[in-house]
Amino acid sequence: MKEFKKLSRRQQNMLRFMSEYTGKRGFPPTIREIGERCDIASTSVVNYNLNKLVDAGYLQRSGKVSRGLRIIRDIPGVAPLPRLATNSNSPRVALVGRIAAGEPISLPEDIAHHIDEDDYVAVPQEFLQGFDENEVFALTVRGDSMIDSMIQDGDIVILRQQSTADNGEMVAAWLPEDSETTLKHFYREADSIRLQPANTAYDPIFVHPANCQIKGKVLSVMRSYG
Amino acid sequence: MKEFKKLSRRQQNMLRFMSEYTGKRGFPPTIREIGERCDIASTSVVNYNLNKLVDAGYLQRSGKVSRGLRIIRDIPGVAPLPRLATNSNSPRVALVGRIAAGEPISLPEDIAHHIDEDDYVAVPQEFLQGFDENEVFALTVRGDSMIDSMIQDGDIVILRQQSTADNGEMVAAWLPEDSETTLKHFYREADSIRLQPANTAYDPIFVHPANCQIKGKVLSVMRSYG
DNA sequence: TTGACATACAAACATATGTTCGTGTATACT
DNA sequence: AGTATACACGAACATATGTTTGTATGTCAA
Numbered sequence: 001m002k003e004f005k006k007l008s009r010r011q012q013n014m015l016r017f018m019s020e021y022t023g024k025r026g027f028p029p030t031i032r033e034i035g036e037r038c039d040i041a042s043t044s045v046v047n048y049n050l051n052k053l054v055d056a057g058y059l060q061r062s063g064k065v066s067r068g069l070r071i072i073r074d075i076p077g078v079a080p081l082p083r084l085a086t087n088s089n090s091p092r093v094a095l096v097g098r099i100a101a102g103e104p105i106s107l108p109e110d111i112a113h114h115i116d117e118d119d120y121v122a123v124p125q126e127f128l129q130g131f132d133e134n135e136v137f138a139l140t141v142r143g144d145s146m147i148d149s150m151i152q153d154g155d156i157v158i159l160r161q162q163s164t165a166d167n168g169e170m171v172a173a174w175l176p177e178d179s180e181t182t183l184k185h186f187y188r189e190a191d192s193i194r195l196q197p198a199n200t201a202y203d204p205i206f207v208h209p210a211n212c213q214i215k216g217k218v219l220s221v222m223r224s225y226g
Numbered sequence: 227m228k229e230f231k232k233l234s235r236r237q238q239n240m241l242r243f244m245s246e247y248t249g250k251r252g253f254p255p256t257i258r259e260i261g262e263r264c265d266i267a268s269t270s271v272v273n274y275n276l277n278k279l280v281d282a283g284y285l286q287r288s289g290k291v292s293r294g295l296r297i298i299r300d301i302p303g304v305a306p307l308p309r310l311a312t313n314s315n316s317p318r319v320a321l322v323g324r325i326a327a328g329e330p331i332s333l334p335e336d337i338a339h340h341i342d343e344d345d346y347v348a349v350p351q352e353f354l355q356g357f358d359e360n361e362v363f364a365l366t367v368r369g370d371s372m373i374d375s376m377i378q379d380g381d382i383v384i385l386r387q388q389s390t391a392d393n394g395e396m397v398a399a400w401l402p403e404d405s406e407t408t409l410k411h412f413y414r415e416a417d418s419i420r421l422q423p424a425n426t427a428y429d430p431i432f433v434h435p436a437n438c439q440i441k442g443k444v445l446s447v448m449r450s451y452g
Numbered sequence: 453t454t455g456a457c458a459t460a461c462a463a464a465c466a467t468a469t470g471t472t473c474g475t476g477t478a479t480a481c482t
Numbered sequence: 483a484g485t486a487t488a489c490a491c492g493a494a495c496a497t498a499t500g501t502t503t504g505t506a507t508g509t510c511a512a
Contacts, residue, residue, distance in 0.1 A: 008459090025288065026296030027253045030499055042461045047501075049459090054358065057351055060317045062251065063360045066292035066468065066499055070252030072317050072351065122316060124348035129452045147425060150449075152376050170451045199373060201427075221449040223376075225396045226355050234489090256469055268491045273471070275489090292469055292498065454512085465502070470495105477490070482483105 007056060011049050013038050015058060015075045028069040091133045092120040093158060099181055101145030104174045105215045123158055127220040131160050136219065139172075148197035149183045155223045157183065159216035170198070170218035177211045183218060233282060237275050239264050241284060241301045250318060250346045254295040317354060318346040319384060321364045325407055327371030330400045331441045349384055353446040357386050362445065365398075374428035375409045381449045383409065385442035396424070396444035403437045409444060 007015070017037050021029045029037075035046045050069070053059040058075070062068030099105055121138050128136055141155040149170070151157065157172070165171045165186040173195065174181055184195035184205075193212050196204040233241070243263050247255045255263075261272045276295070279285040284301070288294030322345070325331055347364050354362060367381040375396070377383065383398070391397045391412040398409050399421065410421035410431075419438050422430040 010459095026286070027288075027293050030292075031501095032499070040460090042463095043500080044462085044502080045460055055356075060252070060359050062253075064468075064500065066256075067253050068500085070318075122350035122352070124316060124350065124448070126348070127448065127450050129450070147376070147427075150373070150376050150378050152424060198378065201373075218451055220451060221447075222350070222353065223447040224353050224355070225444055225446060236489095257471095258469070266490090268493090269470080270472080270492080271490055290470065290498075294470085456509105456511090458507105458509085460507075461505080463503090465500105467498100467500080469498070471497095472495075473493090475491080478488085480485100480487085482485080 007053070007058075008049075010038065010040070011053055011056075012075065014046070014049055015053060015071065018059075018069060019071055019075065022069075022071070028067040030067055091125060091128060092122050093128075093133050093136045093138050095121045095138045095140065095156070097139055098142050099139040099146075099157065099172065099183070100142035101181055103181060105139070105172060105181060121156060121222075123220070123222070127158060127222075129219050131219065136160050137216070145181075146183045148199050148202035150198045151183055151221055152223070155221055157218055158220045158222070159218050161216050163214050165214050165217055172215045172218060174213045174215055175207055175211055176213065178207075186214070233279070233284075234275075236264065236266070237279055237282075238301065240272070240275055241279060241297065244285075244295060245297055245301065248295075248297070252318075254293045256293055316348045317351060317359050319349050319354075319359055319362045319364050321345050321347045321366065321382070323365055324368045325365040325372075325383065325398065325409070326368035327407055328405055329407060331365070331398060331407060347382060347448075349446070349448070353384060353448075355445050357445065361388075362386050363442070371407075372409045374423035374425050376424045377409055377447055378449070381447055383444055384446045384448070385444055387442050389440050391440050391443055398441045398444060400439045400441055401433055401437055402439065404433075412440070 014034055017034060018029060021033070021037075031043050031046045031050070034050075035041070035043055038046075040046050040049075050059065050061060054061055058071065058073045060070040060072050062070075097105070123138070137159055139157050139159065141151055141153060141157060144153055146152070146155075159172055167187050169186050170183060171186045172181070172183055173186075182195060182205075184197055187194040187196060188209075189206070191209075192206045193209055194204050194206055195212075240260055243260060244255060247259070247263075257269050257272045257276070260276075261267070261269055264272075266272050266275075276285065276287060280287055284297065284299045286296040286298050288296075323332065349364075363385055365383050365385065367377055367379060367383060370379055372378070372381075385398055393413050395412050396409060397412045398407070399412075400407055408421060408431075410423055413420040413422060414435075415432070417435075418432045419435055420430050420432055421438075
């Protein structure tokens, strides 16, 4: 079940055919159609190789249903086929650093120009809440200092870069006087700012507006166990 | 037949469902699936209305082939949706229900066959941890009963269906005697099972193995603010 | 050699899925 | 009334299509 398995020529062929067929007809081919077009005599061989493609992370199958195929990754060495401009492609956002208590959040000048191969993380479209992916970035959480906000070590936080916030929004804030980075719900009060943890078992903190630099608004959180 | 025939409410409904389904799953629905979701009792009625949609210029059909549908025109009064089953670049898992304290987790017999409105959620490939999408499902968390596990109301939990677990894994467990559903780290002890919250501020609970039905292993958690 | 493993085939199998048909309603028009 | 038309139902039907099984072949390592 490894990701980096090399595809056989036959498997590449199948992948390309499925992609073309789907683009042309509007729905994926059947196992038998794949077999015919890729010169595979037996349906079980097609099935076998389809499962290989699933293992390799290129394909998704819906069991027992006809044409239950879905290509979920570009074919290596082949130009990606035209897709619809709308939600066809899952966005990738720049993973620009880490967030931890005691250290400020430093962002590169230009998020959109961040260029590190593995520093991108795929995010489902809906989790971007309509924001442009160029103004959105991701941070890895280090340490348990955000535990009052229901965010733990290893979590990936998706944020939109902005320096102000509306009441109730979850923000990433740097508190210079305390040398403290925190993720909390933002509330502007009479002459202070209330930062409210998500877990109500913890108490809010109050800070002076001058001691609260908002770095961004938290859009979503993703966590992977294992 | 003329092009500008007004569509019946039923036909509009069908069109919208087909569009959504295709966008979500990557391939068009079957006649029977359309019938179920649009409250049409007979497949022949669905077929009848599909042909009407063809006449009206909204749809293209490929005769005799399963799922041979292709929307070729936008639905009036509805935002244009992706009409082609193109390569959508991220896996979808079935969102089969909710998880809350006090009610058991009931799963449909066949996850892969579930077909409902918001029934699928896009998940980044890496968050599936290499498991087959057909054995993976998602639940929406209701209530704050999982707060000790750093999971809150509204979170989407991605699980793999399994009835046993290894030490340290996060599992979804149903405790019959307590009528309690819970998400915790699993540890098998001498003659009991220790369920350990992720937030160490909370205490573990110990249960008898007979009083602990494991429903699945938690692969990942996704949370969207907004 | 032996055995394990990946790949391949063909045929049988189970069922998912489109199609057809006979029938029953309404409604509108003659 | 009688007739035509649009729309609906359910059941039977035919076949399109995924799955399983038994077997065979190659390679590679022990």
